[in-house]
Amino acid sequence: MTLWIRYRANGKVGFGTLNGDTIAEHTGDMFASPKATGQTLALSSVEVLPPSEPTKVIALWNNFRELATKLKAAIPPEPLYLMKANSSITSPGATIKRPKSYAGKVVYEGELGIIIGKTCTNASEEEAAKAIFGYTCVNDITAAEIISKDESFAQWVRAKSFDGFGPFGPVVATGIDPTKESVRLVLNGAERQNYKLSDMIFPPHKLVSLISHDMTLNPGDLICCGTSIGVGSMKEPTNTMDVTIEGIGTLHNVYAN
Secondary structure, three states, rough: OOEEEEEEEOOOOEEEEEEEEEEEEEEEEEEEEEEEEEEEEHHHEEEOOOOOOOOOOEEEEOOOEEEEEEEEOOOOOOEEEEEOOOEEOOOOOOEEEEOOOOOEEEEOOOEEEEEEEEOOOOOOOOHHHHEEEEEEEEEEOOOHHHHOOOOEEEEHHHHHHHOOOOOEHHHHHHOOOHHHOEEEEEEOOEEEEEEEHHHHHOHHHHHHHHHHHHOOOOOOEEEEEEOOOOEEEEOEEEEEEEEEEOOOEEEEEEEOH
């Protein structure tokens, strides 16, 4: 297992591997033969950035059996997904502010994220597995009341694309099987979500394969695998959110109403 991290230090963006509180600096392309420089940095000395720069962010709906059962929703025959604007992306540790144009309920959604490592088009599941670089933590924040605000058109993209509503990180973990793990979200010190990733309707390799038949996936692209039970709103003036997946780490953010 390797943990890859992107950061800003001394005004420059870099990347490397994280071991405890130490970053081993690398050069080149994270997804194509990166090379260690031999230099190290203390994690405390850098600004942690989102661990990739996606050309697109894809987010799944209804991808967990337990939530489908709770919602009395049918198991979909193919992935149901939307796109989040890249401008919604923000860093681990960032404070996210309530949009000025929206006064309704804002919810957290702790999720597994897939990071693509090489161009992937019309891929078989075997090819898709090789195209996955690694996995990360996602908080798919949503302005819930916007989705059904207009009866004639479900506004999923708008609800999920406000500035700051797409934090992910803090690292990309390679060499792990996330389906053996769980997603845990803690809001203001209280556990709100804790669900098994083995419950996915479309697991990572199948998901990447199927989506690659709809559109080309590029290195760095982020696929948010959907959430399960326990989603709720953030009601306090200041809300701390921690999304944890064993083997990846914890994505920490603050939401300010």
